[in-house]
Amino acid sequence: MPKIETLSKDVILNINKQFTKGDLRSDADLEFIVYKVGSIRGINKKAATLLMEIIKRHPFIDGNKRTAFDSMMTLLKLNGKELEVGDTSKLNVTFWAIRPNTTVEEVALWIANHTRWRHGTDKNSR
Numbered sequence: 384m385p386k387i388e389t390l391s392k393d394v395i396l397n398i399n400k401q402f403t404k405g406d407l408r409s410d411a412d413l414e415f416i417v418y419k420v421g422s423i424r425g426i427n428k429k430a431a432t433l434l435m436e437i438i439k440r441h442p443f444i445d446g447n448k449r450t451a452f453d454s455m456m457t458l459l460k461l462n463g464k465e466l467e468v469g470d471t472s473k474l475n476v477t478f479w480a481i482r483p484n485t486t487v488e489e490v491a492l493w494i495a496n497h498t499r500w501r502h503g504t505d506k507n508s509r
Contacts, residue, residue: 390417390420390457391417395416395450402446403443403444404445406444408444409440412440413443420433425491426464427492427494427498430458430494431480431488431490432487433458434476435485437451438451451480463500463501465501
């Protein structure tokens with residue numbers, strides 16, 4: 384079974400720099416997020432964890448929600464999945480992920496229901 388690719392700290396920093404100056408509020412929080420996502424199994428759960436952890440831990444001074452969503456999208460694309468939602472759904476899932484009672488499993492299920500495997504990707508290997 385092929386390993387699921389994850390995002391490095393530098394990749395997430397560069398995603399944040401698309402929206403802001405890329406200033407970190409907490410390097411330790413970003414390091415922890417990268418470690419935590421790397422230790423989780425399953426692409427949907429990894430993507431959900433990445434989204435929620437960036438939003439909740441707030442490792443950047445600015446642009447955390449945008450960085451979280453774009454990091455999730457990048458992780459999914461890197462692993463052969465494409466999210467099929469409009470701008471309203473992007474905003475809704477981002478704010479839903481902030482709510483205290485929202486679980487990683489719920490967000491992972493939402494991701495599973497709103498993504499498709501890109502042509503030529505072996506979904507059974509992930």
